[in-house]
């Protein structure tokens with residue numbers, strides 16, 4: 001039995017796509033368990049950049065890929081990603097319980113952001129929040145309904161007039177489509193995707209019983225978790241490791257490996273607290289060298305130094321069994337590299353991420369400074385990394401209390417160093 005979870009330890013965009021692709025090599029199944037096409041997973045193979053928002057990154061390796069019940073699925077996006085894969089085809093399964101993003105969800109996402117005057121979240125406007133809200137409110141449309149004409153028609157008949165009224169009367173948004181139009185389009189998509197219907201919970205649990213390798217690919221990051229992130233500046237699902245059990249329908253005990261993906265510095269897209277944020281020329285260096293622009297929305301990411309209180313807390317939420325450090329090469333060329341070791345809050349030193357934004361607003365980072373280092377791109381073994389780079393990595397390992405097993409020094413699969 002081998003269940004591996006790949007988790008973003010920070011605010012998302014840590015490079016989970018690359019690491020999932022790397023470990024998918026030996027996987028029998030690659031599974032997504034939360035989020036939707038708000039994610040953007042980039043994989044670079046033989047110099048070719050592939051980007052996915054919804055399909056698990058394992059699709060690149062031609063693996064069987066599964067979308068679990070905890071995901072919210074936009075069928076229009078699915079159609080596009082399937083067509084982008086082209087003639088190669090794919091082996092895909094979608095859980096019947098997966099909720100469907102309907103066109104009104106995108107409009108509601110925009111409408112809510114517009115109406116927020118002080119606390120704009122900066123969502124990806126992909127309809128994620130409104131779709132999860134309908135799920136919690138028990139009025140959502142699920143994949144099992146999308147693929148059955150009569151049930152779909154009945155559900156759209158129930159929901160459409162309510163959503164139209166809310167959009168027009170509350171948000172003052174004119175709905176540019178009619179009920180029949182939505183039904184015709186989504187019914188056609190449902191017919192096309194019916195072949196993918198599969199009880200993902202059952203398939204995953206049987207695979208694990210039969211000692212198959214299953215990789216669970218997280219989307220977003222720990223501090224965007226709906227409960228444990230910087231609420232309300234979060235997403236609407238559970239990117240932390242616990243999200244796998246509810247997002248797939250399986251026992252936690254079946255997981256034996258939890259890989260925390262840590263970018264060698266910190267980035268964040270959208271609004272919300274960010275204690276180690278850099279807005280100076282060092283920040284600009286990280287943005288440009290790291291190409292820190294969102295895969296999904298193209299927005300410039302905010303950047304800052306690595307934050308250990310954040311990572312110690314991430315370790316507590318997720319129970320990482322190992323770490324993968326990504327984008328170490330982006331720090332190359334800086335004279336000094338800083339790491340936030342702790343915060344001072346109300347004259348007290350604290351080593352964990354405050355549980356509220358109120359505490360975070362008062363948190364003043366205490367930094368440790370490291371000598372800079374060069375990454376040449378020729379390093380193939382851990383021992384070949386510059387001494388100062390190794391000192392930086394080993395400090396992180398010691399402070400988080402978790403071994404680093406992989407270091408990424410470039411976008412390609414070949415730019416990956418395994419640490420024994």
Ligand code: IMP
Pocket residue numbers: 011012013038039040121122123124125126127128129219220221224233234235236269270271
């Ligand atoms: P939503 O998930 O579109 O509702 O957006 C909520 C917050 O999560 C916003 O700050 C987004 O920028 C952020 N977010 C959502 N998906 C990602 C991601 O894949 N990477 C980084 N940030 C994300």
